Amino acid sequence: MVLKKFIESLSDKYLNSYTEGFNYSTDYELIIKLILSPRASEHKVEFLGNLIVSSYKDYKSLAMAPLDDIENIIRPVGFFNQKAIRLKRAAFYISSTLDNKIPNTTYELMKIPGIGVKSARKYLSLRSNTEEIIIDTHFKRVLKRLNFISSNSKNSEIENWFKGLISKNIHSRSSNLISYFGKKICLNNKPKCDLCQYKRFCNFFSSVHNR
């Protein structure tokens, strides 16, 4: 299968839903959900992120909130102590240093406490169709199973290969679509192969069904 065709086919099917898991209407809401998201289910990020937004209306009020109160709200999410500190520090940094304006480069975004390279790229890819490629575990799992990359491919190699084949104006959208397919269909433990139209290209499927 050709990568470009694979992405076109994902786009036909999932373009209207691939940002699921990050429902947001403001930058504030998206930043909060990105900080909550590492190692957390989409459902918890969505629910607890909305609770934070409804409890503290902006960065300044979140920055001023007692740490205990933030911890109590986000307690069901993994690493809630660390994430509460990050939320408070990020809110303080954005309201005091950035004057509530979120930057539009990976480098500047990563200065916000709690925003690492993946979150920065995710932010940029969701807010605008940038040239950034989001290489996460879902993205890599799908590409490995479909024989596009090998299990020992490095991120830098994957990035160069991908950029060589896909137009830069759709880099972020394409990588988000692949990642979305990995989260919804090509799951790590129990992929929903019965719903998948790419079985005949798949290593994993043939290894399981040819035993």
Ligand code: SF4
């Ligand atoms: S056949 Fe199954 S394992 Fe292979 S790509 Fe499709 S969902 Fe993933």
